[in-house]
Every structure is written in C-alpha cells, then in structure tokens.
Amino acid sequence: MTFPGTRPIHGDRVVLYAGDTSFTAVGAIVVQGVLRDGRGFVELVLPDADPQQRRTLEKVTRLQYSLYRDGKLLYASPPLQMTNVRRAADDGALIVTGTP
Template identity: 60%
Template sequence: MSDFPGPVPIHGDSVQITTDTTSLTNTGSITSQGAVRDGRGFAELVLPDGDPQQRRDLERAKWFQYRLYDDGALLYSSPHLQVRETRRESDGALVVAGSP
C-alpha cells in the first residue's frame, strides 16, 4: 500500500474518515485519486451525495485521514492530510481535497 494515491482512481464502497473534530463512515460509490495542481500533490476523496452536515464537518476540519474499503477489504489508508478544499460537484457528490 502506498502513502499517497496515484492518478488512477481507486473505487470503493465505504470509507471511514477521521478528522480533528469528528469521525464518520460513508457508504456508496466512493473514489480516491491523486491530483496535481500548480505543482502540488493532492488526494481527492469523492463521496456520494449525502448529509449536508458532512460537508460542514469537513469544511471545519483542519486535517483528515481516511480508510477506503471495497466489500470489507482495505484498499487504501491515507496519511494525515490538511484539508485544502471541499466542494459539491454538479451531480451532488462531495469532494474533499487534502495534502500532506
């Protein structure tokens, strides 16, 4: 398992997210992917449209860490990431981006 996701998306069906203020579990179609913007690496976690409180919780967080699963098997465990961006996509998906 690597320390940072690559550019190829990793798809799972559940994720456990821990932040400095809360922890939550989300289920559904979830994607984790590395991205480079302005020469800086980011991990992007895309969650299905869900509780609006999740976005507020993630916006308030200073850092997050996540564990992505598919059918109970751990696919990826992130390092602690500083929250850099949270946004809603046009399809309602919640995207949280972080960097080490």
C-alpha cells in the same frame, strides 16, 4: 500506503477521521491523486448522502481516511491538511481535497 497516483481507486465505504470525530460514508466512493501547480493532492469523492457532512468537513483542518471495498482495505491516507471541500456541479457529490 503511498500516494494513490492519478488512477482512481473505487471503494464502497470510507471511514473519515477528523480530530476526535470520525464518520463513515457508504456508496460509490473514489480516491484519486491530482497534480496541480507541481503539488500533489488527494481527492476523495463521496456520495451526496448527508447535508451535514459538508458543514462538518468545512470546519476540519486535518483529516485521515481509510477506503474499503467489500470489507478489504484499499487505501489508508496519511494525515492530510484539508485544502478544499466542495460539491460536484453535475451530481452533487461531495469532493474533499487534502495534501500531506
């Protein structure tokens, strides 16, 4: 699958693969392409469910993920270089940013 573009893709489950670890997040999940300084990034917005998620993801340098809605695969990312992990100021959602 290609870069998701700037139009948000909404899913209800994502499986994240980081090295030899993987975990699943469920809830309102959004994937969106973002352009900054002429570079393309992919932002993955996860619900604020597990405080350990951020600490785990902050240690990751490479990441891949698969986004699903109603059991159907919507987007499978290429291997990404992790560029940022942060919490959204308004709702505390976890925002993961990566670049191919």
